[in-house]
Amino acid sequence: MFILRLRRISPRPPPAPSPRSDRPRTPPPTRRDGHEYKQEQQATPQTEPDREIELELPPSPPPVEETLAARRARRQAILAKYAAISSANVSQGPSPSPGPSSAVEPPPETPDVSNLPSQAQSLIGTPSRADSVRADSIAPEARRTASVSPTPGSFSLAKGDGEEQVQVQNAVGEQVSAADYDPSLDRREDEQKRVWGVKDDPNDVEMEEEEDDVEDMFAIATSEKRVKKVKRVVKPAVPAIVTATLDSASDPEGYYQIILGExxxxxxxxxxxxxxxxxxxxxxxxxxxxxxxxxxxxxxxxxxxxxxxxxxxxxxxxxxxxxxxxxxxxxxxxxxxxxxxxxxxxxxxxxxxENLSMNLREVVKRFGKDVGLNIRAVRAYAHQLFLALSLLRKFSIMHADIKPDNILVNEQKTVLKLCDLGSASDASENDITPYLVSRFYRAPEIIMGHPYDPAIDIWSVGCTLYELYTGKILFPGRTNNHMLLLMMELKGRFNSKMIKRAKFGEQYFDELGAFLSVEQDRVTGMDVVRKVHITQPTRDLRQRILPSGSVKLKDEESKLLMSFVDLLDKCLALDPSKRITPKDALLHPFIRG
The missing domain is CATH 3.30.200.20 (Phosphorylase Kinase; domain 1)
Known part of the structure; x- marks a missing residue:
């Protein structure tokens, strides 16, 4: 708060009248010893003391530079706190290091960070003494193989000032934070739908349209508009899944009751x-x-x-x-x-x-909440993810649940591992189910009941990479119906061949190809169906990632962002047959540089 002090000067008072000469002078008081008391002469002030008036002015909003500086200060505090936690864990015993990775190579030059904590040094890519020993123990052939990799071994997780300004400017409209999303909220809902076959319509709504009366030329004309009646059907709650065993070590849902120290x-x-x-x-x-x-x-x-x-x-x-x-x-x-x-x-x-540090959602929450990670960190993670998908595709395996929560990183945050293959299956096991994969990362062919293949993992990786860079969820749909609407707003209309081949195509599109969007009426609160005709995209992916004209980036940064947008566009093709493959993604300019 700013305080403005103003000084007011009072006018001089008129001179005091002189005492009358005929008035007798009063003798000064005397002490017992005969001496006079010395009276203190108090000078009459000629002017009143200056008065200060304080005015409270409303604080002006801080500039963008101060906001970015505050974010950097908070990030440094988080790094220091995390370093203290890591040092406490190291005292209990070292964690096993993952095997050599083809995507990580010690940098040729390392910055001087001797004054930072050990964990903070590892976060920015400075190798420790143990890392140097492991690097020396790697065979020369393995080091030559690693040197071919385009992924740097050292990259910063936090964004620079220019990239943060881009994200501040592009944060327009309602966006869901990727750091605050809890995937367990949707887990129960999807599990109930998969096991019990609950419909995906919001609030379990069934619509019954009233038949139009036969047109009567003698009927009295009226301006009253016919309203479509919507019947809300309240269905009983789905019972909890009961385990088939009565083992006291399990809870009613079959989860093992963990005992620390066991x-x-x-x-x-x-x-x-x-x-x-x-x-x-x-x-x-x-x-x-x-x-x-x-x-x-x-x-x-x-x-x-x-x-x-x-x-x-x-x-x-x-x-x-x-x-x-x-x-x-x-x-x-x-x-x-x-x-x-x-x-x-x-x-x-x-x-x-093997034991790993944390998942990518926690990484975004700690080092890039609401603004995302550095583009070079996203590039390194993308390269490693496509290497994992290339191996899965070689054996025709679909992971079917790729999201930041199922991707773990090591202590240095330079190597990631794709985990949780509980939903994985062979590509030949193509069971049509609209609830495969977590909803925000669910490919459109799964929702529509179209035959799918390992291309569903490419779609999930595209959504994940967007989250890593922006800190926001790309398609935060409330239901499968809403998910399709968001996809078409970004990528345009589905082709007619894909709609006709889909098992649930008639559930989402009418005979003329209009999308049947289920929305909530603002007045009645009832769910109604609105026909939406989408031909061209109404949202631009480049607008969400590329900076505006007011923010100028270096040519190298601009080219890197342009290639990143192109890679996401190829990962998010609505037609799975036109989606990029892991092999082609590894040769993409964003990965190869």
Whole structure:
């Protein structure tokens, strides 16, 4: 708050009249010893003291530079806090480092960051002493292979001033923050729909249109408009899924009730934290107590599958796929999480994985909330994701649940691993279901009931990369119906061939190709159907990513952003047959540079 001080000067008072000469003078008082008291002469002020008037002025909004400086200060505070947490974890024992990656190479030159905490140094890519030892121990052939990779080993997660200004200017309209999104909110809804076959219409609405009366030429003309009647059908709540076993170690839904400090697999592992739960299992972090030399004290992640027959079979299927991937990638260069071993504990199938740091949603929340990550960090992550998809496509495997929550990174945030293959399947197992993949990352062919293939993972990666750079969700649809509307607003109309081939095409489009948008009436609150004719896109992807004319970037930065927009455009093609493949994506200018 600014305070303006104003000084007011009072006029001089008139001179005091002189005392009369005929008035007798009063003698000064005397003390006992005969001396006179000395009276203090108080000078008559000629002017009144200056008065200060304080006026409170409303604070002006801070400039953009101060806003960016405040964000950088908050980010540095987060880095310092995270460094303290990491140092506490290191004192308990080092975490195992992932295998050598084809996408990470120590930078030729490293900045001077000796004054920063150790964890902050690792976040900006400075190799530690242990990293140097590991780099020296890598075979020359492996180092030559890594040097071919276009992905830098050192990149900043935080955006620069210019990129943050772009995101501030492009943040127009209602956008959902990717950092604040909780995927577990949609998990229960999708699970109920998949298992019990609940319809996707919002509020379970069934519409009945009243038949038009036969036109009567003698009827009295009226200006009253006929209103379509909408009948709301209230359906009973879907009951909770009850586990098929009565094991006291499981809750009513079949999830294992975790006990911290409990030992698993005959005392081989000891649980010390819970990492959360998904639709198929819950995950804990444990420490190895017994094992081969060098493994004792190592931290691992254990996925405990729900004690249901269907979930158990899905777990065995995931183990089979992960073992196939491990055999195909013995050097661990394709960025898919490594399965170490399996065991059973109190009726639950348990999968032991390598331990990693955090998922990409947490990375965005810590280092780029509402503004996203640095474009070079997005480029490095994109390269590694397409390497993972290239291996999956080689074996005709669909991951079918790619999102930032299912992508983990190492402590240095330079290497990622695609995880959670519980929904993965062979491309030949093309079961039509409109609830495959989390809704915000669900490809249009899944929603419409069109035959799908591994191209659904390319769509999910495109949505994920957009989130990483902008910090916002690309298609925050409330329902499948709303998702299709948002897709067409960005990419235009679906072709007629795709609509006719889709199993649920008639549910979303009429005979003339108009989209049947289910919306809520503002007055009655009832859900009504509005026909929407979309031919051309009404939203521009470039506008959301590229800067306006007021923000000038370097030619190199501008070309990189243009190639990023082009890659996203190819990943988000409505027709899956025209979507870019992992092989072509790895050769794209955004990846190769």
């Amino acid at each position: 030992q698993l697999d005959g005392g081989r592992y000891q649980v010390f934290s819970s990492l959360g739960k998904g639709m198929f299992a819950n995950v804990v972090r444990a420490r190895v107590l017994q094992g081969e030399s060098g493994e004792v004290g190592k931290e691992v992640a254990i996925k405990i599958v729900r004690s249901q027959e269907s979930m158990y079979k899905a777990g065995l299927k995931e183990v089979q796929i992960l073992n196939k991937i491990r055999q195909a990638d013995p050097e661990d260069k394709k960025h898919i999480v490594r399965l170490e071993r399996t065991f059973e504990h109190r009726g639950h199938l348990c999968l032991v994985f």
